[in-house]
Amino acid sequence: MKDALPPVFRSHRRRTAGFAVGAVAVAALAAVFVTAPSPPFSPSGASGPSSGPSAPRPAEPDAKASESPWIRPAGAPPTVFAHRGASSAAPENTLVADEVARRGGAKWIENDVQPSKDGVPYVLHDPTVDRTTDGTGPIRSLTSAQLDALDAGSWFAPVYAGARVPTLAAQLADLRERGGNLLLEIKGLHSRDEVARIVRDVREQAITRRVLVQSFDVPSLRYAHELAPELPLGLLRATLDADPAALARELGLTAYNVAHTALTDKPDVVGELHAAGVAVNVWTVDTPGRWKAVDDLGVDGIITNRPAELAGWTAGRGAV
Ligand code: G3P
Numbered sequence: 001m002k003d004a005l006p007p008v009f010r011s012h013r014r015r016t017a018g019f020a021v022g023a024v025a026v027a028a029l030a031a032v033f034v035t036a037p038s039p040p041f042s043p044s045g046a047s048g049p050s051s052g053p054s055a056p057r058p059a060e061p062d063a064k065a066s067e068s069p070w071i072r073p074a075g076a077p078p079t080v081f082a083h084r085g086a087s088s089a090a091p092e093n094t095l096v097a098d099e100v101a102r103r104g105g106a107k108w109i110e111n112d113v114q115p116s117k118d119g120v121p122y123v124l125h126d127p128t129v130d131r132t133t134d135g136t137g138p139i140r141s142l143t144s145a146q147l148d149a150l151d152a153g154s155w156f157a158p159v160y161a162g163a164r165v166p167t168l169a170a171q172l173a174d175l176r177e178r179g180g181n182l183l184l185e186i187k188g189l190h191s192r193d194e195v196a197r198i199v200r201d202v203r204e205q206a207i208t209r210r211v212l213v214q215s216f217d218v219p220s221l222r223y224a225h226e227l228a229p230e231l232p233l234g235l236l237r238a239t240l241d242a243d244p245a246a247l248a249r250e251l252g253l254t255a256y257n258v259a260h261t262a263l264t265d266k267p268d269v270v271g272e273l274h275a276a277g278v279a280v281n282v283w284t285v286d287t288p289g290r291w292k293a294v295d296d297l298g299v300d301g302i303i304t305n306r307p308a309e310l311a312g313w314t315a316g317r318g319a320v
């Protein structure tokens, strides 16, 4: 048992014996532990238990939609995206949260990336470190040395003391080693040079085909496309655009990642985007009632704070 824990857990063993016990329990309960790199967004579950005859079937994809591997085939379950890692069970945007999500069955991790004062991309959601670390101040005012010294786990629970704010490079290396894919959010406004640094980090880890870049910031997506046309792009939206399919075409989007509430009044937009060859992923959905609702709408992926529960739900949705 001594070596049953991967290093991401072992590194915290001395200070977090309680958490280590929890990690063993997570490992024992996990139905899927991704040890090999996942293919680029292969729609999951098409031949698994969840594709049984009683599984809900979204609208049949048209010819254009079937050309995109990012659009799930009829009957396949939606893809599970772990929002900031398994953020309901571990401190968000840390490697521990990624590991818990991975062991819980999520093949995709969502993160938020912003630069330090010295230009190193770090994984952090807020503009400041105040809420999720023991430090204070805007991330852009702190050097990488200062960020590396912060505790990003204690705020969530004492057993996570010692968790760090990861660099994007460290998170990518961890994914490359342990498996999984990254929904990489360029958080806030970025300059072209700042996006170029993100692209460099992704390319250096050689897992470009396992990364989907997303942002609310349209210029950041344009920079990413110019700098790395091989990277698929998703546009984040809190509300629907007047013509999402037209905008998707203009920006060369692979995915339109919209707040789930925005689909309530205009569910047909899912089919319109699919007809344009664009996948639809929704955020942030944490309850079975809403999982069912967006599944029935035919969305391709669900971004959730509860990835293990959603992974179980998608696996069993044909039975409920
Ligand atoms: O991935 C969608 C979601 O993360 C966007 O909102 O604020 O959690 O980054 P936020």
Ligand code: CA
Pocket: 110, 111, 112, 185
């Ligand atoms: Ca995010």
